[in-house]
């Protein structure tokens with residue numbers, strides 16, 4: 001029997017299964033549309049429900065496909081079902097091809113419309129003015145630490161965090177032509193330059209100028225216009241600007257990861273596995289930070305992040321960005337927040353949201 005003959009029954013089975021899947025997908029979309037009608041003009045995107053759907057699918061999964069693969073597939077199915085209810089617009093720091101756009105797609109799937117903005121400030125502003133639904137903003141990188149501008153915006157913005165995205169960051173060396181001769185400059189975002197610092201020291205001549213630009217996608221765009229330049233940027237940027245990859249995964253730290261917050265106007269109900277992000281400021285006295293942290297520990301609440309930043313209000317005064325395990329409506333976190341309210345000069349709950357599933 002020829003290979004084609006051997007393939008034929010499997011392909012027949014696949015055609016049959018695809019037809020069943022297609023029918024079921026449309027049946028699912030019809031339920032989503034009915035849910036959308038019941039929600040009326042209310043909020044259609046429900047992050048806690050999406051997290052529960054993805055976690056349930058992963059716990060049911062016993063097949064050949066990995067948990068990550070099934071979550072990715074169902075992420076896209078929900079994205080299309082949500083678009084049947086109402087398509088969402090997500091703002092991010094552009095241009096197209098940045099890691100933040102990748103994070104937005106990872107979280108909302110490909111049916112969401114992503115809108116690039118010139119600055120993180122503008123991405124926030126459009127959502128604040130209700131000209132877009134959600135903003136995805138980088139908050140911290142595992143090698144570089146906090147993203148200061150996002151933290152500063154969080155202090156004053158009325159937006160609430162309703163989700164988080166965790167993205168592995170891979171940087172590549174990109175060029176218009178496929179050889180290393182005659183490189184005079186390397187364009188990259190300042191964070192990418194420092195994340196690839198060791199690699200650049202070892203692999204590029206010392207006289208190649210390192211030029212920091214607004215984003216990795218902008219770097220790729222500049223490299224596409226100048227044959228003597230290379231860019232450090234993502235796979236998405238390489239594809240978008242048609243650049244050759246001279247070297248892959250050039251980040252010094254192999255586990256390089258960026259965490260993003262998703263912010264909008266809604267508060268989220270508990271999903272069963274949540275986090276709460278807070279901003280706290282303490283009077284500038286000995287022992288106050290210790291007391292603030294005690295409000296958490298005595299209520300059995302674990303802290304997953306503590307970041308300090310100079311307050312714009314006074315010299316040598318600080319605000320603290322704190323993430324804790326659990327939802328602000330859960331008993332222990334709720335009690336800790338009540339205690340914190342008494343100790344802190346300023347307390348703002350940025351939001352409570354499901355832990356990233358994907």
Ligand SMILES: O=C(O)C(=O)C[C@]1(C(=O)O)C=C[C@@H](O)C=C1
Pocket residue numbers: 032035036044045046047049050053077078079081082085
């Ligand atoms: O359960 C809902 O509220 C839905 O709208 C359905 C659905 C889904 O496709 O499962 C779609 C969008 C929401 O963000 C959450 C879940």
